[in-house]
Amino acid sequence: MAIRLEKIQEPQPITASSGQVDLRSVTKRYGNGDLVLDNINLSIAESEFVSIIGPSGCGKSTLLKLVAGLTRLSSGKVRVAGVEPVRARKVMSFMFQDATLLPWRTVQGNVELSTELHGMKKTERATIAKEMLSLVGLSHVAHQFPRQLSGGMKMRVSIARALSTHPTVLLMDEPFAALDEMTRNRLNEELLRLRAESRWTGLFVTHSVAEAVFLSDRIIVLAAQPGRLAYDLPIHFTVSRNAELRLRDEFEEAVIDVSKKLRSVMN
Ligand SMILES: Nc1ncnc2c1ncn2[C@@H]1O[C@H](COP(=O)(O)OP(=O)(O)O)[C@@H](O)[C@H]1O
Numbered sequence: 001m002a003i004r005l006e007k008i009q010e011p012q013p014i015t016a017s018s019g020q021v022d023l024r025s026v027t028k029r030y031g032n033g034d035l036v037l038d039n040i041n042l043s044i045a046e047s048e049f050v051s052i053i054g055p056s057g058c059g060k061s062t063l064l065k066l067v068a069g070l071t072r073l074s075s076g077k078v079r080v081a082g083v084e085p086v087r088a089r090k091v092m093s094f095m096f097q098d099a100t101l102l103p104w105r106t107v108q109g110n111v112e113l114s115t116e117l118h119g120m121k122k123t124e125r126a127t128i129a130k131e132m133l134s135l136v137g138l139s140h141v142a143h144q145f146p147r148q149l150s151g152g153m154k155m156r157v158s159i160a161r162a163l164s165t166h167p168t169v170l171l172m173d174e175p176f177a178a179l180d181e182m183t184r185n186r187l188n189e190e191l192l193r194l195r196a197e198s199r200w201t202g203l204f205v206t207h208s209v210a211e212a213v214f215l216s217d218r219i220i221v222l223a224a225q226p227g228r229l230a231y232d233l234p235i236h237f238t239v240s241r242n243a244e245l246r247l248r249d250e251f252e253e254a255v256i257d258v259s260k261k262l263r264s265v266m267n
């Protein structure tokens with residue numbers, strides 16, 4: 001049996017022991033609207049890769065924004081590397097579905113954007129950007145402009161930019177949702193490789209169960225209205241993760257198991 005599925009336990013009390021990303025009794029509503037997230041307790045360990053799946057509108061993006069410090073929580077507590085999100089911004093990178101590249105900047109100029117915002121010197125920025133572009137296999141297009149790139153390449157630039165500040169926490173909101181399946185699979189494999197090299201903590205939102213299973217140490221299933229934790233599912237395989245994993249029975253079994261859990265919160 002490749003995967004252990006456990007119904008989540010009752011919320012744990014707030015303790016001093018904490019992960020790299022910690023949410024304690026978090027609730028969120030926008031203005032006077034309905035409760036969007038209700039009593040979220042979640043602790044993500046250093047170097048852990050956690051995916052969040054759940055029905056549309058259940059609050060996945062909101063949860064990521066709370067961790068990023070891009071929106072305020074209504075009650076509870078969020079900590080990133082032990083401090084409030086707004087104070088941890090420098091150790092976090094955010095990737096969205098849209099690669100959000102500046103059309104008037106070259107590929108390298110786009111990668112340099114985040115180190116520039118961190119106040120890094122020009123020569124140092126250029127060195128890191130070149131290193132990151134090589135890491136994602138894009139050195140040959142460093143001087144091209146975004147319009148000259150395919151969707152997959154644009155997203156690779158976005159990854160290079162996100163990693164160029166050497167984040168300890170990488171937040172990704174459906175980064176590959178707009179790509180075709182083959183490109184998405186290739187980028188998933190790349191993400192695994194990049195992660196093995198630098199061990200950031202990953203929080204990843206996706207609609208694809210297969211993608212979540214392929215990438216994650218744990219999958220969190222959210223139920224909707226209000227958004228709440230339904231399942232916390234550890235994902236283990238007997239072999240190391242690479243493209244061949246997708247062809248194995250244990251992978252398929254895991255996908256089916258997680259899909260069933262997801263379907264159960266859709267009803
Ligand atoms: N800035 C906002 N103001 C008001 N309501 C919002 C805002 N952002 C999201 N919402 C609402 O919060 C709920 C959760 O949204 P979101 O976090 O984007 O869900 P998901 O990413 O799971 O699709 C939805 O009902 C959405 O309409």
Ligand SMILES: [Mg+2]
Pocket residue numbers: 060061062173
């Ligand atoms: Mg969303």
